[in-house]
Amino acid sequence: MRTQSKCICPASARTFSARIIDVRTGQRRKVAVWFAFWAEVQAQPQYQAVCAGHDRAHDALVESLVSDLVGPAHSAAQARLLTSCCYGLWLELLTAHPRPSREALHALAYQQLAALFPAHATEFVPGT
Numbered sequence: 001m002r003t004q005s006k007c008i009c010p011a012s013a014r015t016f017s018a019r020i021i022d023v024r025t026g027q028r029r030k031v032a033v034w035f036a037f038w039a040e041v042q043a044q045p046q047y048q049a050v051c052a053g054h055d056r057a058h059d060a061l062v063e064s065l066v067s068d069l070v071g072p073a074h075s076a077a078q079a080r081l082l083t084s085c086c087y088g089l090w091l092e093l094l095t096a097h098p099r100p101s102r103e104a105l106h107a108l109a110y111q112q113l114a115a116l117f118p119a120h121a122t123e124f125v126p127g128t
Contacts, residue, residue, distance in 0.1 A: 010113075010123035012065050013082070017109035020086040021093065021102060031090045059083075069117050078116060085112040 019025055037043060062083055067075035089105050089112075100108075114121035 010069070010117070010120045013069065013113055013117070013120075014110065014124060016062065016065060016082075017086055017089075017113060018106060021089050021105045021109065023102065026090060026093055026102075026105070028093060031094055035091070035094065069120060081116055082113075085109075085116070 037047065059079065063075050063079040066079040066082060070078055086109070089109060092100055092108070093105060110124045113124040117124070
């Protein structure tokens with residue numbers, strides 16, 4: 001069982017959100033490929049065969065981070081919301097005009113975290 005820590009939990013959620021739009025991960029061409037692949041209905045069985053284990057581990061990690069923030073009662077739903085918000089930032093990177101800067105995307109990520117976890121909202125301010 002993980003111990004709760006007010007310092008570690010918000011920092012971990014910030015790190016998770018930041019990595020989604022990190023320059024190595026959130027490149028427009030990589031994001032475009034993922035969206036195209038996810039949308040390809042015929043490729044979904046292949047995707048599941050290759051990525052199902054990784055996806056389950058990723059989902060469990062995010063749910064664990066969220067559980068540390070809100071407790072287990074709502075952690076699964078809020079973990080899905082957090083992941084969906086991060087994928088929404090990818091979509092913003094692809095489709096927004098004008099194209100948002102990384103700083104703007106990070107600011108949106110922190111606003112999303114504060115909205116999802118209001119009890120920790122002040123801890124999602126960058127630099128804290």
